[in-house]
C-alpha cells in the first residue's frame with residue numbers, strides 16, 4: 001500500500017513525494033497503523049486529524065489566512081513533503097497563495113495538525129483573486145519576510161509594505177505604512193523591525 005512505498009529513502013531531507021493518489025487513504029484501517037512509521041506518508045483523510053491548541057490559536061488570528069477549508073484541501077489534494085526537522089507537510093496552492101500544513105504523529109491513530117501558514121507564490125494571481133485584497137497580499141508577504149529571517153532587522157523589506165489592518169505577530173497587533181521601515185503595534189505603540197523582537201517583547 002502507499003504508506004509503505006517510501007521507506008528508508010524518505011529519511012533524506014526534502015524528499016518530495018509526488019504522485020500520491022488522492023485516494024491513498026482509502027483502505028487505511030486502524031489496524032494498518034501498527035505498521036506505520038513516521039516516514040510513511042500521512043493519510044489523506046482530513047477527518048482523521050485533530051488540531052493542536054497552537055494551530056487553533058493561529059487559525060483564528062487576523063492576517064494568517066489559514067482556514068479549516070484550506071487544511072482540508074491541503075490534506076486531500078496538497079503536495080506532500082518530508083522534512084527531516086519538521087516531518088510531514090501538505091502544501092496546497094490556490095489563487096496564487098500556498099497553504100502549508102504541518103502534521104505530526106502521522107504513524108499513530110491520532111495524527112495532528114500542529115501548525116500552518118500561508119505564502120504568496122504568485123503575487124499577480126493573488127492580487128487578482130477576488131478572495132484577497134491588496135492588504136491581504138501585502139500582509140502575507142510581510143509576514144513571510146519577517147519569518148524568513150526572524151532574527152534580522154528587515155527595514156528594507158518592511159518599507160515598501162502598506163498594511164493598514166493589524167495582523168498578529170507574537171502578542172502584538174501590528175500595521176505599517178509605506179515608507180516606514182518598522183511595523184507598529186496598535187496596542188502598545190512599540191516599533192519593530194524583526195520577528196525576534198516581536199515575539200520576545202511583551203505588549204503593554
Ligand SMILES: [Zn+2]
Pocket residue numbers: 171172173185186187188189190202203204
Ligand atoms: Zn504591542
